[in-house]
Amino acid sequence: MRIGIIGSGSWATALAKIVTDNGHSVQWWIRNEETIRYFQKRRHNPQYLSSVYFDLQQIQFHSSLPELIASSDCIVVAVPAAFINNLFGELPVDIFRDKQIISAVKGILPEQNELLNQYLERVFSFPLSQYFTLLGPCHAEEVAAEKLSYLTISGTDGPTVESLAAIFKNEYVNTLVNADIWGVQYAAVLKNIYALGAGIVHGLEYGDNFLSVFISNGAREVVQFLHASANKRSALDYTLSDYAVSVYLGDLLVTCYSLHSRNRTFGNMIGKGYSVTAARLELNMVAEGYYAARCIHTLNQQMGCDMPIAKAIYEILWNQVPAATAILSIQSSLV
Amino acid sequence: MRIGIIGSGSWATALAKIVTDNGHSVQWWIRNEETIRYFQKRRHNPQYLSSVYFDLQQIQFHSSLPELIASSDCIVVAVPAAFINNLFGELPVDIFRDKQIISAVKGILPEQNELLNQYLERVFSFPLSQYFTLLGPCHAEEVAAEKLSYLTISGTDGPTVESLAAIFKNEYVNTLVNADIWGVQYAAVLKNIYALGAGIVHGLEYGDNFLSVFISNGAREVVQFLHASANKRSALDYTLSDYAVSVYLGDLLVTCYSLHSRNRTFGNMIGKGYSVTAARLELNMVAEGYYAARCIHTLNQQMGCDMPIAKAIYEILWNQVPAATAILSIQSSLV
Numbered sequence: 001m002r003i004g005i006i007g008s009g010s011w012a013t014a015l016a017k018i019v020t021d022n023g024h025s026v027q028w029w030i031r032n033e034e035t036i037r038y039f040q041k042r043r044h045n046p047q048y049l050s051s052v053y054f055d056l057q058q059i060q061f062h063s064s065l066p067e068l069i070a071s072s073d074c075i076v077v078a079v080p081a082a083f084i085n086n087l088f089g090e091l092p093v094d095i096f097r098d099k100q101i102i103s104a105v106k107g108i109l110p111e112q113n114e115l116l117n118q119y120l121e122r123v124f125s126f127p128l129s130q131y132f133t134l135l136g137p138c139h140a141e142e143v144a145a146e147k148l149s150y151l152t153i154s155g156t157d158g159p160t161v162e163s164l165a166a167i168f169k170n171e172y173v174n175t176l177v178n179a180d181i182w183g184v185q186y187a188a189v190l191k192n193i194y195a196l197g198a199g200i201v202h203g204l205e206y207g208d209n210f211l212s213v214f215i216s217n218g219a220r221e222v223v224q225f226l227h228a229s230a231n232k233r234s235a236l237d238y239t240l241s242d243y244a245v246s247v248y249l250g251d252l253l254v255t256c257y258s259l260h261s262r263n264r265t266f267g268n269m270i271g272k273g274y275s276v277t278a279a280r281l282e283l284n285m286v287a288e289g290y291y292a293a294r295c296i297h298t299l300n301q302q303m304g305c306d307m308p309i310a311k312a313i314y315e316i317l318w319n320q321v322p323a324a325t326a327i328l329s330i331q332s333s334l335v
Numbered sequence: 336m337r338i339g340i341i342g343s344g345s346w347a348t349a350l351a352k353i354v355t356d357n358g359h360s361v362q363w364w365i366r367n368e369e370t371i372r373y374f375q376k377r378r379h380n381p382q383y384l385s386s387v388y389f390d391l392q393q394i395q396f397h398s399s400l401p402e403l404i405a406s407s408d409c410i411v412v413a414v415p416a417a418f419i420n421n422l423f424g425e426l427p428v429d430i431f432r433d434k435q436i437i438s439a440v441k442g443i444l445p446e447q448n449e450l451l452n453q454y455l456e457r458v459f460s461f462p463l464s465q466y467f468t469l470l471g472p473c474h475a476e477e478v479a480a481e482k483l484s485y486l487t488i489s490g491t492d493g494p495t496v497e498s499l500a501a502i503f504k505n506e507y508v509n510t511l512v513n514a515d516i517w518g519v520q521y522a523a524v525l526k527n528i529y530a531l532g533a534g535i536v537h538g539l540e541y542g543d544n545f546l547s548v549f550i551s552n553g554a555r556e557v558v559q560f561l562h563a564s565a566n567k568r569s570a571l572d573y574t575l576s577d578y579a580v581s582v583y584l585g586d587l588l589v590t591c592y593s594l595h596s597r598n599r600t601f602g603n604m605i606g607k608g609y610s611v612t613a614a615r616l617e618l619n620m621v622a623e624g625y626y627a628a629r630c631i632h633t634l635n636q637q638m639g640c641d642m643p644i645a646k647a648i649y650e651i652l653w654n655q656v657p658a659a660t661a662i663l664s665i666q667s668s669l670v
Contacts, residue, residue: 147542207482
């Protein structure tokens with residue numbers, strides 16, 4: 001099976017490392033031809049995880065997306081959600097026919113307010129049975145350092161999920177399998193909102209005690225949202241210990257607590273008094289939680305879950321409510 | 336109502352601060368008369384939270400426990416669980432008659448393997464209806480700094496729980512109420528095991544990714560234990576969002592992640608290669624998780640929950656299994 005990777009950020013680079021370390025070749029799409037030339041000369045990514053060196057014999061680079069797709073059977077998408085429509089919007093509608101797609105996207109498409117599978121189904125009639133996700137509490141920096149991490153492959157086709165899990169498993173990555181293709185994606189989207197919020201709370205100089213209340217109530221909101229959305233799909237029900245595993249709660253924790261977390265860093269700046277615009281300019285990157293806050297706010301208008309934290313973060317990011325005021329206003333709602 | 340406090344550690348001192356800040360007088364038992372004399376001269380605890388100054392007009396010190404009990408209607412017990420039997424073992428059996436007891440004990444009595452309410456019932460026929468707990472994610476250092484914290488009062492007598500909650504609520508402490516007197520105590524005991532384990536994992540140089548897997552699986556074990564023990568008592572059932580609140584999950588998080596956590600520090604030393612004895616000597620204090628690991632191991636022999644992490648920590652602390660070996664052995668059990 002020919003494996004393709006789309007993206008040149010730290011997460012795409014980490015995934016390329018895992019796959020090539022496991023002895024597979026990869027087709028790798030990188031938009032910028034200069035980056036490709038640098039890579040071919042120096043054997044590492046010029047901007048991200050530059051300590052990771054690759055064996056070039058295992059990699060075929062592409063700067064043409066149709067070429068990458070044609071050269072791959074299974075395509076790993078590892079770009080920010082906000083870039084997806086620009087990348088895929090002009091492609092022929094049958095281009096993904098008979099391909100497998102693994103989403104390593106940690107967000108929701110901001111303009112469309114769709115998960116990647118919804119977008120692919122609408123635009124390309126791409127079937128859910130060929131769609132998988134690769135998620136879990138996994139900062140790319142620790143993959144680069146070969147620190148033990150856990151990733152979860154989710155999908156509706158059990159045997160394929162198992163075989164894909166084998167591609168990513170090695171001595172520093174443990175892979176788990178899961179059938180909850182919708183829930184894992186919503187959990188991944190939601191956690192960015194709470195991590196951004198954790199950064200805000202930290203920036204406002206609340207302490208560890210309050211932070212733990214904030215994050216446990218964030219977990220509570222995720223659980224309620226997943227429960228409501230699962231009921232809507234008449235799919236899974238969530239029990240307590242279903243959620244307290246790495247791909248849901250673990251991912252929330254690492255994103256809220258790790259200093260590697262971009263969402264937390266972005267929130268911290270806002271808590272310290274930066275405007276949203278200034279924080280975005282300064283960081284020069286997309287914090288998925290920024291868009292996620294608006295998307296989830298919209299989705300929850302139909303769902304009606306009680307999500308005071310998500311609402312407060314939305315008000316801070318999109319309605320200019322001062323961070324201190326918004327956090328003060330939810331204190332009596334936390335349990 | 337006359338409020339008594341038993342203990343002179345950091346948590347007892349923090350509670351005395353909260354109660355006196357709220358305008359109440361306290362009867363305060365401190366074993367060491369020299370500490371009392373220092374306190375009376377300098378207005379602060381010589382050893383713990385020494386930045387917190389008290390108004391001596393609000394405090395009556397006692398070095399005699401019977402005297403403290405006779406002078407109090409409601410007694411807050413804030414000593415390590417391992418000291419309880421030495422303190423209370425020789426008291427007359429009717430000494431607590433008509434008193435209210437609030438347990439701020441974060442552990443289980445190690446020799447008796449009993450929660451404080453079980454011990455009080457067995458030794459003093461003390462009724463559960465007059466027993467309450469004060470728990471939650473609350474490091475004393477942040478109370479001293481007046482950082483916003485949340486505490487939960489639990490008990491079977493709802494109206495009294497509400498009135499006790501009012502005693503502790505102020506601008507830096509939010510109090511919540513809860514009826515699950517058994518579950519909150521088991522959660523408080525269990526979290527020390529996982530925090531000690533988080534320290535071990537950190538000491539062994541695992542990264543943030545693995546730590547989040549470890550802690551989310553710890554949460555999973557707590558949930559399963561609470562569920563099994565609740566079924567045994569035919570009392571509460573636990574749903575997902577019941578657990579994801581401050582007194583359960585929040586307390587686990589702050590204890591696992593905060594550098595204020597003594598259990599985490601103790602575990603970290605073991606992960607770095609200290610023997611259990613050397614770590615205990617070096618820290619010169621009781622890490623509740625040390626005893627909790629053995630007590631929960633024993634309790635779970637009847638309960639039969641799947642608790643690979645708790646078992647591994649028990650093996651490290653009590654059966655001389657090397658930390659690296661024990662953690663390696665559970666990696667494939669984590670989800």
